[in-house]
Amino acid sequence: MSRSTALRTLTSQVQALDIKFTTQSFGEDGQPFALPTQPMHPEKLIKATPVTVKNCKSAANDSKFRVLFSAVDNTHTTPPAVVKAMHDEFELELDVCATKQTAVCKHYYSPEVDGLAQEWTGVCWMNPPYGKELIRWMEKAYLSAQHNGATVICLVPARTDTKWWHDYALKADEIRFIKGRLKFGHPNSKGNAAPFPSAIVIFRPQ
Ligand SMILES: C[S@@+](CC[C@H](N)C(=O)[O-])C[C@H]1O[C@@H](n2cnc3c(N)ncnc32)[C@H](O)[C@@H]1O
Numbered sequence: 001m002s003r004s005t006a007l008r009t010l011t012s013q014v015q016a017l018d019i020k021f022t023t024q025s026f027g028e029d030g031q032p033f034a035l036p037t038q039p040m041h042p043e044k045l046i047k048a049t050p051v052t053v054k055n056c057k058s059a060a061n062d063s064k065f066r067v068l069f070s071a072v073d074n075t076h077t078t079p080p081a082v083v084k085a086m087h088d089e090f091e092l093e094l095d096v097c098a099t100k101q102t103a104v105c106k107h108y109y110s111p112e113v114d115g116l117a118q119e120w121t122g123v124c125w126m127n128p129p130y131g132k133e134l135i136r137w138m139e140k141a142y143l144s145a146q147h148n149g150a151t152v153i154c155l156v157p158a159r160t161d162t163k164w165w166h167d168y169a170l171k172a173d174e175i176r177f178i179k180g181r182l183k184f185g186h187p188n189s190k191g192n193a194a195p196f197p198s199a200i201v202i203f204r205p206q
Pocket residue numbers: 074075076077078095096097098099102103104109110111112113114115116126127128129130
């Protein structure tokens with residue numbers, strides 16, 4: 001679909017949405033007033049406004065929010081049940097981003113050797129650091145499958161509005177959307193349910 005067709009489709013969908021929420025009023029004579037130009041939204045939509053986290057700085061230091069405030073901490077660990085399921089299905093060989101403490105495979109790349117600077121081969125597991133470098137991990141996963149014969153299984157937040165999702169996740173061979181929220185672990189604290197949905201994105205050798 002061309003960009004302009006996509007835009008037209010989107011615009012008409014938005015207009016359809018506005019019309020749906022527009023209310024009609026009648027005067028004393030029983031005649032309808034002109035439709036309001038501004039759409040009026042039902043109360044329940046207004047109530048659905050997301051909760052605002054106040055004082056983000058101190059919340060970011062709370063271990064409960066570590067996964068939410070991705071720039072603060074990137075050491076969230078994959079839930080053991082997911083690790084087992086992935087090992088059972090794919091026989092994972094290489095954890096491309098981990099520490100000795102968090103690696104889910106015998107072979108792993110740590111920040112000291114920089115997983116992004118290494119060659120990815122075989123069946124790789126990737127639960128990447130979040131934040132703005134996530135796109136580089138997705139690019140490497142995609143390219144390793146395209147040119148290096150690697151299979152890369154990625155556990156990522158299902159952020160379907162991001163550039164990295166559109167540039168790389170959508171080129172994957174398979175995407176599995178996880179029902180419910182994962183409870184990621186953390187080396188220094190108990191895990192908490194993530195405040196976002198997750199997906200398994202699979203790149204296979206081309
Ligand atoms: C989200 S955790 C995943 C840990 C583990 N692999 C797992 O699946 O549970 C991301 C890990 O990547 C590591 N990391 C960050 N930058 C890295 C880099 N450049 N190369 C390799 N590992 C890195 C972090 O230390 C952290 O342990």
